[in-house]
Each structure stands twice: as structure tokens, then as C-alpha cells.
Amino acid sequence: MGGGGLAGLLLxxxxxxxxxxxxxxxxxxxxxxxxGAFEGVLIGAAAGLAIALARRASPAYAPWFAGLPGAxxxxxxxMLGGRMLGGSLAALAASFPASRMDLSxxxxxxxxxxxxxxxxxxxxxxxxxxxxxxxxxxxxLTRR
Numbered sequence: 001m002g003g004g005g006l007a008g009l010l011l012x013x014x015x016x017x018x019x020x021x022x023x024x025x026x027x028x029x030x031x032x033x034x035x036g037a038f039e040g041v042l043i044g045a046a047a048g049l050a051i052a053l054a055r056r057a058s059p060a061y062a063p064w065f066a067g068l069p070g071a072x073x074x075x076x077x078x079m080l081g082g083r084m085l086g087g088s089l090a091a092l093a094a095s096f097p098a099s100r101m102d103l104s105x106x107x108x109x110x111x112x113x114x115x116x117x118x119x120x121x122x123x124x125x126x127x128x129x130x131x132x133x134x135x136x137x138x139x140x141l142t143r144r
Contacts, residue, residue: 004048005041012040031091035083042082043128046073050132054140066136067129074128075121084124090115 016036023030046069054066077084083091086103093101103115110118 001045001048001052004051005045008040008042008044008047009037010040012044013037015040027096029095031088031095033083033091034088035085039077039082039084042073042077043070043131046070046128047132047135050136051139054136059140062140063133063137067133070128070130070132071125072128074124074126074131076124077128078117078120078124084120084127086115086123086127087120090120 013036016034019034020030049069050066053069054062057065074084078087086106089101090103093099093103103119104113106123107113107115107119110116110122112118
């Protein structure tokens with residue numbers, strides 16, 4: 001978990017800095033907030049836990065156990081004020097008024113008028129589960 005958290009911190013922080021700089025360089029402005037080091041630490045630690053759980057689980061259940069920590073963290077990050085990919089895309093679309101990207105329909109599925117906190121938590125949970133489950137599954141397959 002520590003190694004995953006450290007890797008997430010470094011990659012998330014670097015991705016945020018370079019991403020915001022790239023948007024500023026290319027378009028003259030950048031989104032107000034994008035996913036970064038904070039989210040990277042949490043999802044990286046969840047990936048470390050997912051790998052440990054997948055190693056101990058039977059092959060039939062390993063992907064489910066591996067996806068669980070990512071789903072939990074992915075749902076919690078927006079509640080703590082962070083952004084997963086969906087939140088970053090919504091912020092990006094809001095920064096560019098001519099953008100045709102509209103995530104408000106996902107909010108409508110949850111009864112929200114826009115891409116609100118419930119929709120962000122649900123999409124974050126899905127994103128986190130796919131990420132940690134995919135990492136654990138890939139590592140398990142390479143060990144074979």
C-alpha cells in the first residue's frame with residue numbers, strides 16, 4: 001500500500017502539474033482543478049491493497065476483491081473534495097464554454113440537476129474499481 005501510495009503521489013502530482021501547464025500553453029488557460037497528487041495517493045494505496053487481496057483470494061473471486069478497495073476510495077474521493085476522472089472532465093468542460101461535453105446526463109440518472117456529488121461518487125467508484133481490479137488482474141496474469 002505504501003509503494004502504491006508513493007507511486008500515486010508522484011504520478012498524480014506530475015500529471016497534474018504537466019497537464020495544467022500543457023492546457024495553459026496550448027489554450028491560454030487551464031481548468032480550475034484536476035485530479036492530482038491527493039487522488040493519486042489514495043488510489044495508489046487502494047491498488048496496493050487490491051493486489052494483496054487478489055493474491056490471497058481464489059482465482060474466481062480475485063477480480064472482485066481487487067476492485068473493492070478502488071470502488072470505496074473512488075466513491076470517497078469526491079466526498080473529500082477531490083476529483084476522479086469524471087470530475088476532472090466536468091471541470092475541463094466547464095473551463096471551455098464551447099465544449100460539447102455534457103456530464104449532466106449522468107447526474108440526471110441519480111436525480112441531480114447536473115453532474116453532482118452522487119454522480120461523481122458513483123462514477124468515481126466505477127473508475128476506482130476498474131483501475132485497481134485491472135492492475136491486480138494484470139499482475140496476477142503476468143505471474144503465471
